[in-house]
Amino acid sequence: MVVATFSLVARDPETGDLGVAVASKFLAVGAVVPFARAGVGAIATQSYANPRFGPQGLALLEQGASPEGVLEAFRRTDPGLERRQFGLVSAKGEALTFTGAECHPWAGGLSGEGYAAQGNLLSGPEVVEAMVETFLREEGTPFPERLLLALKAGEAAGGDKRGKQSAALLVVGEGKGYGGLWDRYIDLRADDHPEPVDELFRLLSLHRLLFERPREKRPLTEEEVRWLQRVLRAQGLYAGEAHGVFDRATEEALLALVGMENLEERYGGGPEVDEATLAYLKERYPWS
Template identity: 85%
Template sequence: MVVATFSLVARDPETGDLGVAVASKFLAVGAVVPFARAQVGAIATQSYANPRFGSQGLALLAEGASPEGVLEAFRRTDPDLERRQFGLVSARGEALSFTGALCHPWAGGVVGEGFAAQGNLLAGPEVVEAMAETFAREKALPFPERLLRALEAAEAAGGDRRGRQSAALLVVGEGKGYGGLWDRYIDLRVDDHPEPLAELSRLLSLHRLLFESPKAKRPLRPEEVRWLQGVLWGLGLYPGEAHGVFDRATEEAFLALIGMENLEERYQGGPEVDEATLDYLKGRYGWS
């Protein structure tokens, strides 16, 4: 089956993180295209995709192969290589984009410093050009948002000429995954959606909220404590009055609410809360 899509593989020069961003008119593209391993590389395999390229390519990079060496290995082992397309970036920032001669037009890729952008069955070359130019330009953005912004630019330039359906974002960094126990710290997938990139952006914002530790906190104001006590009372978590004092009973009830909302990474106790957590709770429970 043709995985007609556009993708970007890249390395963050500041952190060494590696990522793949991909979008397509294809169900659950994130289950087929993106592969990455911290301190090794990232690969996107598409257009009659060979998913073995992911594990094989990463194993070769881990052994010290160059991107060109990986391509030659694929050429020796895959008789259908000319129907394939893939992009690759190593942990050293070496990049390669390959488009087989039998890929459906328009198909091609662009390689830049630390990244490779590619696509097939696209509206035209302007799609990958927009993706590459945007990624190269948006250096002030955090790496995951930079990858997503590049996809959005490709979509705006025409994207997959068949339409849109799914998208995915995979970012790895040594010890940055859940609990510090693995490398995959962002692995978001939109499998079937009329606006997959907008939904992927929403998921990335939610990921930031739930899994990032806040950089700054402030004490809750009395009116915020009163509102919060009312919310907690309505949820059956707090039996007292809404008096505006952040006492022990309020803190225990608030900790229970934090657990219900999966916000443990952002709050572990005390009267101080970060703005992102507070904004989320106000929106969720109707600040007034």
């Protein structure tokens, strides 16, 4: 399986989150290339990809192996290593990129503290260079967006010389997944799209709206409660009057509406709501 692609594997020094951003002229590249586990590391495997590199490499990192130790283990166990390419970053920020001698040109990579960028069948080395330059320059930008900006820079520099088809973004962090029950909190894919990287930006924005846990909330005004009660009644969720008092019946109906709109990560009850949730509901159910 030739997964000719360009990818960035990285660690966020502020949060310890780990992620992989990848794009390719290949159907559903996100199903093959990216692997990550919070507190352990992240890996991208490509170019005649060996998908076993993901779980095997993460297991080795978890056991305390260095990136170089992971490479040596792959060298011992995979006779096709010289056709393959991978990049990895450990939870400590140790990084390595490997390009086998038999990868289709242009192929190569760059690595440094907290990042590994690599690609094959690219227009040239400027693709990898642009990814690294952008990733380092965008320090301070939220980590998922920083990964996508680097991927976009690689695309703008030429990307996969065969064209565009798919892209993916995988980010993990301790307890940041759905319901706080696992570590995979962003796992987005554009499997077959004319502008897959741009589509990932759109999906990330939607993901933040639906699943990001708000840091600040404010009490609903009496007017907003009255509007909300009218909305809830129209949806068959509330049988009371639009009196503007946030009572238990209103709360239960709002919880039901939030569940219908997939906003349950943003609202868990009470008279306080974050601005993004409120703006979404006002647009979805026109404010009047």
